[in-house]
Amino acid sequence: MLDILGKRYYFFALSLLVILPGLIILAINGLPLAIDFSGGTILELQFPTTNLPPTEEVVQIYNEMGFREVQVQTAAGPSGQRDILVIRSPFMDEEAKNKVVSTMEERFGVEQITVNRFDSVGPVIAAQVTNRAALAVAVAALAVVLYITYAFRGIPHAFRYGVCAIIAMIHDILVVFSITGIGSVLWGWQMDSLFLTALLTVIGFSTQDKIVVFDRIRENSAFLRKLPFEKLANHSIVQTLQRSINTQLMTVEFMLLALALFGGVTLREFAVILLVGLFSGTYSSIFVAAPILVVWENKEWRTWFRKQNASA
Amino acid sequence: MNRRLVNLIVILIIFALAVWIDLPNNPGIKIGSFEKKLETVLGLDLRGGMQVILSVPPEIAVTQQNLQDAATILENRSNALGVSEVVFQTAGERIIVGEFPGATDAEEVINPIRQVGQLEFVDTGNTPLPPGTEILTDFGLPEPVTQPTEEDGKIRYHTILTGKDLKSVGVVRGQLNEYEVAIEFNPEAGKIFEEWTTQNVGKYLTIVLDKKVISSPVIEQPIKDGQGVIRGGFTAESANSLAVQLRYGSLPIPLNIEQIRVIGPTLGQDSLEKSLIAGLIGFAIVMLFMAIYYRVPGFVADLSLIFYALLTFAIFKAIPVTLTLPGIAGFLLSTGSALDANILIFERLKEELRNGRTIRQAIDLGWRRAWPSIRDSNIAALITSGILFWFGSAFGASFVKGFALTLALGVVVSLFTALFVTRTLLGLFLESIKEPEKRPELFGI
Numbered sequence: 073m074l075d076i077l078g079k080r081y082y083f084f085a086l087s088l089l090v091i092l093p094g095l096i097i098l099a100i101n102g103l104p105l106a107i108d109f110s111g112g113t114i115l116e117l118q119f120p121t122t123n124l125p126p127t128e129e130v131v132q133i134y135n136e137m138g139f140r141e142v143q144v145q146t147a148a149g150p151s152g153q154r155d156i157l158v159i160r161s162p163f164m165d166e167e168a169k170n171k172v173v174s175t176m177e178e179r180f181g182v183e184q185i186t187v188n189r190f191d192s193v194g195p196v197i198a199a200q201v202t203n204r205a206a207l208a209v210a211v212a213a214l215a216v217v218l219y220i221t222y223a224f225r226g227i228p229h230a231f232r233y234g235v236c237a238i239i240a241m242i243h244d245i246l247v248v249f250s251i252t253g254i255g256s257v258l259w260g261w262q263m264d265s266l267f268l269t270a271l272l273t274v275i276g277f278s279t280q281d282k283i284v285v286f287d288r289i290r291e292n293s294a295f296l297r298k299l300p301f302e303k304l305a306n307h308s309i310v311q312t313l314q315r316s317i318n319t320q321l322m323t324v325e326f327m328l329l330a331l332a333l334f335g336g337v338t339l340r341e342f343a344v345i346l347l348v349g350l351f352s353g354t355y356s357s358i359f360v361a362a363p364i365l366v367v368w369e370n371k372e373w374r375t376w377f378r379k380q381n382a383s384a
Numbered sequence: 385m386n387r388r389l390v391n392l393i394v395i396l397i398i399f400a401l402a403v404w405i406d407l408p409n410n411p412g413i414k415i416g417s418f419e420k421k422l423e424t425v426l427g428l429d430l431r432g433g434m435q436v437i438l439s440v441p442p443e444i445a446v447t448q449q450n451l452q453d454a455a456t457i458l459e460n461r462s463n464a465l466g467v468s469e470v471v472f473q474t475a476g477e478r479i480i481v482g483e484f485p486g487a488t489d490a491e492e493v494i495n496p497i498r499q500v501g502q503l504e505f506v507d508t509g510n511t512p513l514p515p516g517t518e519i520l521t522d523f524g525l526p527e528p529v530t531q532p533t534e535e536d537g538k539i540r541y542h543t544i545l546t547g548k549d550l551k552s553v554g555v556v557r558g559q560l561n562e563y564e565v566a567i568e569f570n571p572e573a574g575k576i577f578e579e580w581t582t583q584n585v586g587k588y589l590t591i592v593l594d595k596k597v598i599s600s601p602v603i604e605q606p607i608k609d610g611q612g613v614i615r616g617g618f619t620a621e622s623a624n625s626l627a628v629q630l631r632y633g634s635l636p637i638p639l640n641i642e643q644i645r646v647i648g649p650t651l652g653q654d655s656l657e658k659s660l661i662a663g664l665i666g667f668a669i670v671m672l673f674m675a676i677y678y679r680v681p682g683f684v685a686d687l688s689l690i691f692y693a694l695l696t697f698a699i700f701k702a703i704p705v706t707l708t709l710p711g712i713a714g715f716l717l718s719t720g721s722a723l724d725a726n727i728l729i730f731e732r733l734k735e736e737l738r739n740g741r742t743i744r745q746a747i748d749l750g751w752r753r754a755w756p757s758i759r760d761s762n763i764a765a766l767i768t769s770g771i772l773f774w775f776g777s778a779f780g781a782s783f784v785k786g787f788a789l790t791l792a793l794g795v796v797v798s799l800f801t802a803l804f805v806t807r808t809l810l811g812l813f814l815e816s817i818k819e820p821e822k823r824p825e826l827f828g829i
Contacts, residue, residue: 118648165641166494190646197437197479197642208775215767223760269710269772269787273717276768280721280761284728287757315724315731322673323727324720330666331713336658338429339709346717 074313077306080363087243087360090352094250097257104256106264107160107191109205111198115159115169116147116189117176122155125180133175134161137168145260156188163194205268212272213241216279223283227290232368237282240361244278245271247352248345261341270345277324278353281316285357288312289365301369305362313358320354388815391808399691405698422701427708427786428645432652433485436494437643440478448477450636455480460632461497465625475777480639498639500594501629503547507580508532508590512600515616519595541590544580546634549573553630555623556613563623564613567630574610582606591616593626659712666716667693670723678730680826681806684813685726688805692722696790696797705793711786718794721765725802728754734827743814751807758802765795 098104107114127144134142139161147156164172169192173185221234248271255261288308296304325347332343367373404410410422428435438458440446455472458480462470472482482494504521509532513519520540522529532539551570558564569577581589581603590600591614598616618626671689674682696715700707732750741749769792776785817826 116648166644186648186650187646188648188650190644192644194439194640194642196442197439200476204775208771212768212771215771216764219760219764219767223763265784266710268775269784272768272772272775273714273787273791276765277717277721279764279768280724283760283764284757287760291753291756311735312731315727318677318727318731319720319724322677323670323723324717326669326673327663327666327716327720330662330669331659331716334658334662334665335713336655336662338655339659339713342710342713346713 074310075306076309076358077302077363077366080359080366083359083363087247087356091243091246091250094253095246097253098249101253101256104252104262105202106262106267107193107198108265108268109198109202109263111163111193111195113161113164113169113192114189115157115161115172115187117157117159117173118186118188119155119157119182120184121182122153124155124157125176129179130157130159130176133172133179134159137171139164139168163192165192166190201265208268208272209245209275212275213238216241216275220279220283220286224286224290227293229368232365233286236361236364236368237279237286239364240282240356241275241278243356243360244274244349244352247356248274248349251345251348255341255344259341266342267345270342270349273346274349274353277350278356281320281354281357282361284315285309285312285362289362302366305366309358309362316354316358320350324350388808388811391804392812395691395805395808398695402691402694402698405701406694410701420702423704424701425704425706426652426656427706427711428483428485428652429647429709430652430656430707431485432647432650433483434487434494434647435643435645436482436484436641437475438480438482438498438639439642440637441640442478444637446478446637448474451478451480454635454637454639457632457635458482458497461628464628464632465497479642494641497625497629498641499629499635500638501547501626501634502594503550503630503634504543504592504595505545505577506541506543506590506592507584508541508588508600510587512588512602513590513597515597515599517597519590519592519597521592521595544589545569545573545577547630548633549576550630551610553627555620555627558613558615562615563618563620564615565618565623565627565630566613567611569610571610577610578606578608593629655709659709663712663716667719670719674723674726678727678827680813680817681726681730681733681810684810685723685730685806687809688726688801689719689722691805692797692801693719695801696794699793699797700790705789706786707790708786710784711790714787714790715794718791718798721762721795722798722801724761725754725758725798726806728758729802729806737824737827747807747810747814751803758799762795762799766792769795 124146130144131142141162143160145158146154147158148154169187169190173187176182177185217234217238220237221230224230224233227233252261252263252267261267285308288311289305292304292308292311296307299307328343328347328350332340332347335343405422412419412421412423414420440451451474455474458472459470462472462482462484469485470482472480475481484494502523504523506519506521518538520535520538521543522540523543523546529540529542532541534540549569550567550573552568554566556564556566585603585605588600588602591598598614601615614626667689671686674685674689676682678685696718699705700715705711729750732754733746736746736749737743769788772788773785773792776788817823
């Protein structure tokens with residue numbers, strides 16, 4: 073039988089390898105908060121030609137109206153041509169937006185600029201949303217742990233299962249943050265409400281996987297009582313491995329992959345974050361949650377430093 | 385045997401009903417006075433449109449009733465202005481969310497309707513005030529002012545009557561063909577007006593909207609019929625929007641624009657088509673995988689997956705659930721959990737078959753053993769959906785709400801299809817195969 077748990081420290085190292093780079097990026101650059109949480113305006117304008125005006129002149133128009141810290145990017149529209157300007161600026165109202173558009177039409181001699189998207193979030197609501205979002209994540213995590221502790225109340229150390237599920241969940245949250253951090257550097261990703269939705273979904277589904285693995289341990293511990301816990305847990309993991317692979321890789325991940333590849337620009341970031349996050353959820357139930365249960369059962373932290381001494 | 389047949393009939397009835405509801409041109413249900421349209425409701429991100437979030441300034445005290453009234457007034461006003469399908473909803477304690485499907489440039493809509501619309505008739509004595517002057521009034525103060533008094537650079541005057549005292553409002557054309565707003569006071573207010581105009585002939589009655597002067601006419605003679613017109617250099621639009629504001633009452637609270645989101649209609653259409661294609665591709669791959677890997681049970685799972693998709697979509701139409709992009713994603717994701725239940729059961733089934741059980745025993749055991757983990761994991765998903773839904777409703781983040789709702793519905797329906805539909809169909813299929821125990825290849829073993 074596959075010995076997964078025997079290699080548990082390699083898997084812990086692998087997790088760190090995925091988590092650390094993104095977190096370092098986030099620590100240096102700060103969280104790439106979108107206007108949903110930081111406040112501000114995104115204006116996406118589609119021009120009738122690919123002959124887009126120079127960035128400086130666009131910024132100039134904003135500056136004249138008193139808006140500083142303006143970022144301008146070009147993007148390709150549905151037709152595949154780079155005829156779109158995406159402009160980020162501090163919060164502006166409808167009136168200011170119309171003035172921006174009409175000034176551009178006038179100054180760049182363009183007949184008709186189409187507003188594809190105009191998102192404007194005031195600072196007050198942004199602060200409220202951020203607070204409530206943090207609360208939502210915390211409440212979701214807590215509710216799930218309470219539920220696991222309750223669902224596993226019949227077996228010894230039910231609380232441990234809850235705590236291990238939390239640790240694995242934090243692992244998944246960190247993976248999601250890390251991939252977003254990496255994405256923010258490579259593809260300009262931002263943390264918006266969709267990011268939050270993806271994060272909360274990962275939290276919910278991450279627990280699903282843990283429950284399936286824990287449930288097998290719960291069931292096996294009833295009639296494999298004499299087996300050492302490590303063997304028992306390993307046995308349970310291997311038994312559920314096929315299901316985990318089939319459910320996660322073959323169905324959910326395929327769906328998300330299709331969504332990421334063909335689902336249009338709006339959903340791409342969302343789909344990729346879910347893809348990685350849900351994969352991490354499956355990974356962490358097998359390679360993080362269950363191994364930590366074993367580490368806890370064996371109280372391995374007592375030997376951590378001794379091992380180091382021996383090898384030194 | 386008998387029970388299975390009954391189950392099959394139930395499944396077929398639900399299936400037929402779902403297909404009927406899913407039909408693109410469903411006429412809807414009409415029984416007596418009960419009428420229900422069955423239409424797919426697309427969210428703003430798919431059909432294009434504008435979402436505006438209005439909030440009450442932090443220094444203003446507000447009750448839930450105020451907020452609800454304000455939302456109703458806003459909706460009435462925009463309907464009266466001919467903007468169709470606008471919905472205003474309260475969210476949380478200080479927020480109103482307005483959604484304008486199809487609109488992309490609704491400045492002319494949102495600005496007039498979010499005006500408080502507090503009309504006041506103010507006694508400015510011997511001084512006419514130029515239009516646009518900002519003043520203060522004693523309306524709503526515990527003590528009326530007897531003399532105009534200066535405060536913070538503005539002058540506070542006495543209010544005689546307000547927009548609340550009006551019986552009717554209309555737009556008329558004056559002698560010079562200019563637009564005017566005709567007003568009529570209700571009887572009690574008419575008497576007060578008559579009394580005041582009698583005593584103040586030659587003085588100025590200033591008409592003020594939201595503390596800004598519209599006009600400052602002189603009282604030429606006592607007005608006895610309680611009727612009058614407001615002149616203020618109106619255009620057709622501005623006269624009409626003032627009339628609408630007055631007709632549906634002033635807002636109990638001032639509102640600021642906090643957030644505007646405009647999604648162009650082409651972008652929405654593009655996203656809808658692309659995500660539908662993505663969904664179909666995803667579905668096809670997943671169904672192929674199930675059939676190849678699990679053989680007969682996999683094929684049955686595919687049937688119940690189709691059943692699941694049709695039923696869920698029918699429920700979306702019946703409730704109706706507003707479909708947004710994240711909503712579609714939530715739906716696709718919930719197909720994952722629909723299959724998860726099946727996969728959990730089939731893996732168990734295979735294990736039990738390998739352990740030498742008969743098919744019937746294996747099916748029963750498989751279902752019974754897989755149930756606790758199916759139950760617990762789905763409850764965890766429902767908990768998360770609930771929290772997402774709460775988060776979404778508190779902020780008018782309708783797409784988060786849409787995602788949570790479709791995910792939760794999907795989870796519930798998937799439980800039903802896995803535990804009822806797959807099981808019944810699988811039982812029927814296996815009964816029609818002779819000695820299935822001797823043909824393990826049917827189960828992908």
